[in-house]
Amino acid sequence: MRPVSRSALRPYICPSCRYGAVSGRRRFASKPTQVPDIYDVVCVGGGPAGLGLLAALRSSPATSNLKVALIETQDLRKARAWNLESHQFSNRVSSLTPSTVSFLQRIGAWEHLDKDRAQKYQEMQVWDGETGSRISFDWSMETSPFEDLRTVATMTENANLVRALLSRISESGTENVSIFSNTTVSSIENGIDYPEGPDLSAWPILNVSPTGSAESQAPSRIAARLLVGADGINSPVRSFANISTDGWDYNRHGVVATLALSEPDKAPFPIGMRTAYQRFLPSLGGPIAFLPLPNNHATLVWSTTVENAAYLKSLSPKEFITMVNAAFRLSMPDLKYMIRMERPSSSSESQGYSHEDELTWRLQHTPQPSQIPPMVTGVQEGSVASFPLRFRHASSYISPRIALVGDAAHVIHPLAGQGLNLGFGDVASLSSTIEYAVNHGMDIGDILSLERYPAERYLVNAKIGGACDVLHKLYNVPGNGPVAWARSLGLDVIDRIPFVKGFLMKNAEG
Structure with missing residues (x-):
């Protein structure tokens, strides 16, 4: 706490009494400040x-x-x-x-927000890239057919x-x-x-x-x-x-980008429901999150090592898109290989060798979970950046x-x-x-x-x-040892116990 003068220690002596007590004091300022x-x-x-x-x-x-x-x-x-x-x-x-939205509504700021640039979502899919264990938070299950879908959060630009x-x-x-x-x-x-x-x-x-x-x-x-x-x-x-x-510093960077998505394979049910996705990637240094934006776009936050962040930012837009799609679909060994690939030279590109070809070949041999997001088709120019965690x-x-x-x-x-x-x-x-x-x-x-x-x-x-x-430390332990087994068991147990899952969903709403 900063040092203050003695007057700060006597806050309940009224100014008139204080000045009256020292009114006879001589002041020596030749020119008042x-x-x-x-x-x-x-x-x-x-x-x-x-x-x-x-x-x-x-x-x-x-x-x-x-x-x-x-x-x-x-x-x-x-x-x-x-x-x-x-x-x-x-x-x-x-x-x-929702509690933040309620506060913004209470102070009259929410009505000034451009709602066409804000996107609500009602479901979260979270899974472990090492063990495959998963948990889903579906707020539509908490909503009656006669009311609007409950919102877990609203995405908007700062x-x-x-x-x-x-x-x-x-x-x-x-x-x-x-x-x-x-x-x-x-x-x-x-x-x-x-x-x-x-x-x-x-x-x-x-x-x-x-x-x-x-x-x-x-x-x-x-x-x-x-x-x-x-x-x-x-x-x-x-x-x-x-x-x-x-x-402390985590020695990790968060890579962000604005992404364009392909049309989903099937229409969401209930109609209008949007989903956020997060996959933990312990071998790469952190989770990758995929959060919906309007007009079939999404924002990316990929927490990873400083070296991996520098590599991702050095990629061409086409290569970057491929790595994002791979991060939600490939196994850890495949991802570790792809994130260490040399960037294709002009000669290798002419021979058809690229990140995209590598992903296509590996997907043929990789079973896909049901909760993966739509494929990324584009990345907004100038939107790829990173920040320290x-x-x-x-x-x-x-x-x-x-x-x-x-x-x-x-x-x-x-x-x-x-x-x-x-x-x-x-x-x-x-x-x-x-x-x-x-x-x-x-x-x-x-x-x-x-x-x-x-x-x-x-x-x-x-x-x-x-x-x-x-959570960051727990999900940065790679491999399939006791820590990975424990966190996998924890996700599976929570996903199967309604009142524990409901408690977490209530806290996520703020």
Whole structure:
């Protein structure tokens, strides 16, 4: 926790009493320092979590009159103007649970989302590439014939979500809200007790520097009654608060891409049901996940070793498509061979030798399970990318006049698709905490006012992050030894016990 002045330790002495007690004190400032612009809530970071917090505060009657600001280094004008053709999709896609959708509806952001670019799915097929054991989560079995299919999650691009949140904030009006994009926080420091002015000695003061293309000129110094860090894994706000983190790097990368699919062999039943697929590939370093998008597209997240990720990104589009199809269909020895194949040279291509030929030949000798996804027929140009996988958890989410949300507080393995949902859970809890403080006449930045927030979120995030970490390690043990046997037995048992399976499905909904 960062060091603060003694005034921070006496938060319940009213300012008039405190100044009265020292009114005879001589002040020696020859020229008073300029008082910074004062805000109730300042959020650093303009991603979904930061914008979600602003939208939540603006949507509540209790907090809509707070003076709030958001500082973002990127150009949010591009986010507002973001637009792609209906057959094109960003490769940064998130899976929103029903509880996250409910939160977005409650704050009025969901109606601004382009629904034609969002895709619900009602079934998940998960299986082990080593042992073949599998589990299926079918929400249609939980739905009566007279109601809509229950949704496990809704896929949408992060850019679609950011644009919707910006539209919701704009809809709330411009009074008491300031958004400074293309603006950098150069430093954060403790304030001072200003002569003949406010005592800001316990408040964070941000020194900001707009770039030449800044949308609106930010003041050079901003004081925050409550400073919120929504500024990612390397959070400057967390560093200023002197909050430590625990965690490790997985030495794995997540390869993402936007894929076009062939038409399914048979129409889904019930009509309209969409399926997500995940296959664990222990010998290759992690699972491959295949999540539906509109217009017969899908987004890919393939967790694998750094070397395999580099190899996949080096392939031509045709070779990449072949490797994705192989990852859902071939045995581990076949996959290990194919991912070490040399890229075909011009001479070998002329002789007809390629990844595609290798896959075709091997499929003739490989029995296919019933739960495989449709064949991939195309990959969107420029959509293949990768990012490092890490686990981090902050030792605390709060400090005097500081709160952390989203990746600034926790980063987890993406195999369960819960990262963004945990961030929105933080935002919902923190906005509720601020609302409670306002309604009860409390100081929204005081440490006692903020304690409700980590009490609600810390253990929840630790539990989900820990579960993802255990699954990652469990499903990275290759071969058919006792670990593989145990996890295979576990999947098969869960798939056959309805109340255990129902419990997992309930938790997956958020």
